[in-house]
Amino acid sequence: MRLTIRDIRKMKDSHERLVMLTAYDATSARLAQAADIPILLVGDTLGMVVQGHESTIPVTMDHMIYHCQIVARVTEKPLIVGDLPFMSYSINTEQAMANAARLMQEGGASCVKLEGGTEMAPTIARIVDAGIPVMAHIGLTPQSVNQFGGFRVQGRDLETARKLIEDARAVQAAGAFAVVLELVPERLAHLITDMLDIPTIGIGAGIGCDGQVQVFHDILGLFDEFVPRHTTRFAEIGTAIQAALSQYRSDVQAGAFPTEANSFKMDDTIIATLRREVFGVAQELDTDASD
Structure with missing residues (x-):
């Protein structure tokens, strides 16, 4: 039986650390399930590690649906989180709801993930009200990498740290069942984790989060174009x-x-x-x- 968002909430309540890993195809999904990874993120990072792009920007809804279908087809246990790609939820709420529904209906995702804080809270609320679980994503949001001027740590000064706290509160109030904190200083991520009732899942946000997410190719040494500081190579499969x-x-x-x-x-x-x-x-x- 597949893990549910209720199970995720229980894991936070019992102080059980959450583990999330990206999966894009049958091989990565089967291996992750065999390793008892409870949450699989079909991430738009596939734009870089699968399609060879420099960012996630070129990834489309059809790409995401295709890869979600594969991961859903070959697994039975993990919660499957499907990323809403660039500009698939930003034009208006109706667009966001329609594309979130596609990831669930056509892709087989258990829930969707979208980037943004206070500005996306009304959209999150509408999607949740429609019966679609939403995982939020704040801090460094890769789809806005051009606006940030690169992959930079967010929230280091007082003003931006306050903004992240505001974002975290907003997505929780909107009904998100969990939130990814990306490239956030460890102590700030810990503060946000203590503040929220929903689980936080960190990537480059330190040990104080309720869980961690990493890219399949990064932790296995399969992607050498860029090795982020926040990852650890648990194996050098690429070399082998x-x-x-x-x-x-x-x-x-x-x-x-x-x-x-x-x-x-x-x-x-x-x-x-x-x-x-x-x-x-x-x-x-x-x-x-x-x-």
């Missing part, structure tokens, strides 16, 4: 894959692969008959090349 692929190339070129163990046999008399039919004369059997 590169070495394996190089060995594969070398073995094929050297004639060391495939071996007899990788090949399938055929009756000698059948191949002899086929050789006569193909070449018109009997030829000596090459048993080493038997299929």
